[in-house]
Amino acid sequence: MGFRLAPSAIQAGYRLEAHDSVGSTNAMALDRARDGDPGALWITALQQSSGRGRRGRQWATPHGNLAATLLTVGDLAPGTAATLGFVAGLALSDALTAIVPEARVAIAADGADTRRGRFELKWPNDVLAGGAKLAGILLESGLLADGRFAIALGIGVNVVAHPEDVPYPAISLRGLGFQGDAKDLFLALSDAWVDNSRLWNAGRGLQQVRERWLERAAGLGAQVSIRLDGRVARGTFETIDEDCRFVIREADGSLLKVAAGDVHFGAVASAQSD
Template structure:
């Protein structure tokens, strides 16, 4: 097992801890920050035993999949929530590089397709392949004694295997027929992150990130249902706004801005989100 940073990532000052097995790469990253690590630290593993997803959900990472977290230390107002969109773009760039000939059928649960390639981005933090979840992204943060903020950008990718007991479809790169390994994918991901982070430019390039993200957005222009806590709202996925909030156009013409929720496309949106 050998994780490596790309030459571009190394030139930009990123560092790496590679592991076979960890509890949680996000938890480990925040521990490093609290111990005084200056940031730009990747922690990567091929097995994660206590990982978690959004809203405390379990994110299982069996051996052979990729669990990677980038720990950053931010000072001042840098729109840290947008880093999830930087991560999604970086991962989709990496996937298109390691699987350039991978054919996927068109459509997201019967909805509209993205314009930008075979891997699509589901708001706010999933990467889809053929409409099924291939990867998830989780941001966690902690304030440091000097007033800075540590951000853990966690990325979990189904490389070798995917769960089959979820309430939504999931897939893996091997299931799709592409035999990349976690270590190889990580090296390309580290290069793509360095490139997209330069576009983000500590928050100054957020609009460029937003526009690039929209070219790969799953379900853009299609009927969606968004579950917000215990409520479900329906309408058309119109865009994301300048703060990367989900913009929903309801049937009555009203525009609704959504900061957090679970998005469902196509047939699920028509029937109702469970």
């Protein structure tokens, strides 16, 4: 299909299984693990017919967009494995910066000023361009017969098109003027993953990952809202803590630490989280 691994990824022992169209690269990766695959396997496709997002939401992948899943098999604790999503965000941000260095972003959520060449990371699993969603990341796992965990780290990027019927701004690389394709992006991603996974170092380098992630965090210091247990929590996005939980400073000054949820910023927070 024309997908290629970067030389650094090949040297590090990664393998590639490339497709034109699949049901779900994440589902395929977990199937490979159950069939005995040892991991370090990238599965890529230009289209998914039954891709998934967080909380079971459908993630449509028109032909020409990138669907990529990295299968990891090992003995990682679930909490440590969950932080791989932050590694993926950094790797994708690095790859995008490498191949779209002069991107002019013309869309911004809440009417905010746009920035040049800026890809931001939205907790926990999105990559934004000027406030508009460009990519999403989904981790799924399964317990194997030998007691090890298989982790499917799925990455979906709007390369040639973005969804129109979504309640948030979205954008594609084509809309940013990028003239390459999903294969070019994957080549850069497979290279950037090697560096960022080495920094993470099976969780031992999580503090460095956290610091790099915060440098690119969308909405840091801004007003946010998040729905939790039947209520909407509002406050200021303070940081992410040492476990990569989302930290909000509420109006009374207290800190709220959130492990999972959908975050909204500014005007979008008021409009969508009530």
